[in-house]
Amino acid sequence: MTSKGNRFANLYLIAVFAVLYAPIVYLMVYSFNSGGTMHGFDGFTLEWYEEVFADTRLLIIVLNTFVIALLSSAISTILGVIGALAIRQVRRRQPRNTLLSLNNVLIVSPDVIIGASFLILFTMIGIRLGFTSVLLSHIAFSVPIVVLMVLPKLQEMSSTLIDAARDLGASSWDVLTKVVLPYIKPGIFAGFFMALTYSLDDFAVTFFVTGNGFSTLSVEIYSRARQGVSLSINALSTLLFLFTVLLVIGYYFINNRNPRTTLRSTDGEAAKR
């Protein structure tokens, strides 16, 4: 039973992995096709990559996408940390749960609803659709993710740590910057990274609030894909895939190193005292 079961299990997993990676590999392979279509491989070429790097409009859009992603994740990380600290301060159960539910609304809401409601909101307030509206909505939907990443770290931190710091004469600012923030640093990094990937990945919300003049990569790919196959999209996606893999490796590197280092340093400090 075991050897036969094992073989079947392996086959099943291999099939799942094959299907999961087939589209990605397919895209990447055809980015080198000189034929110009996604069928019938004619010959190897780098012309689509040259086309990507020669396309200034596309490069500006890539730049826009990264500026939005970095700015929105930085700002939402700050807001999210403040939010997590705020939730921790609330001691009574009822308001605390209400806050948490409100926090999670944007995570469980479908993108279409977020997009449509933000579109109404921005037109009501009178914010012109474009860079500002896209940035604001990316910040808005990233904040709850950061809160969810930071809060567990805050909750596992013992309050005696803060009491000890206060007893030793630390001001509230010192407690925050020298005790609390270093302790929750892994959570902050994880939150920042998640916000970054959410922002880079988002299509639906951006599609609603982007207006005419401004575009991000997802929206641009959508409008190009609607016109049919163009292998410069393949070239672009290969580059993006490599970038994503790098990001993921970076994230795991940070994630696997940080808890250990912070643990060690807090242990060391505790031992010193």
Next chain:
Amino acid sequence: MAVRSRNFYLVPYLLWIALFVIAPIVLIVYYSFFDVEGNFTFDNYAKFFTPVYLRMTLNSFWYALLITFFSLLVAYPTAYLLTKTKHKQLWLLLIILPSWINLLLKTYAFIGLFGTYGFTNAVLDTLGFGRHQILFTDFSFVFVSVYIFIPFMVLPIFNALEEMNPTLIYAARDLGASGWTTFRRVVFPLTISGVTSGCQAVFIPALSLFMITRLIAGNRVITLGTAIEQHFLVTQDWGMGATIAVFLIIAMAVTMLFTGNREVRTKR
């Protein structure tokens, strides 16, 4: 007193909640009571209950159910087998990795894969089945959606399986249960929380898909999401779009109540 003085953290956070959580929902509900000319009306709600919109809603639910069902069917064995492998965290990471690649790119890849002269048709042709229209069918829509959602289904089930105490399985086997009985009476009931949160993570987004319906299903499938996008961005009838959104929000709330709204896991 000290606690009270430190509550200034709440100010920016509550501001965010008010502006981007409460205000948008209120505005959606508010707009659902106005027609294209900006007059107050209940017409949108009356229109929603006409056969056209009801059929669309039912359709949307049917497709979402299909997508959730097939995702679960593929994801549960995958998660189960993953927990049995060596280096399971690495394999899990490899399952999750595609979900971090831009959704648009994966969808675009399927336009090539499923095209008339694409890879799938080439395989079918060599196997002697001939070429078929795969793109712009219900099959391709469900397949691509399941493809997109599988990682979100695998992750919670994998976590639930990992949290399960393995001695329970040994106990069941010791007491004479067969492999299948052990699975049905012990493993599955203990991981039902992972299954429900996975279904929740798939069902609600599946109701509101709109990009895949356009690119892969070629406007043949109209989901609630597609209808909302259509009303907001194409016909500019925000009132009707908002009305559909209200019903989508209600559907979402019901689904969450139904699946018990446990700890919310992240979307991806």
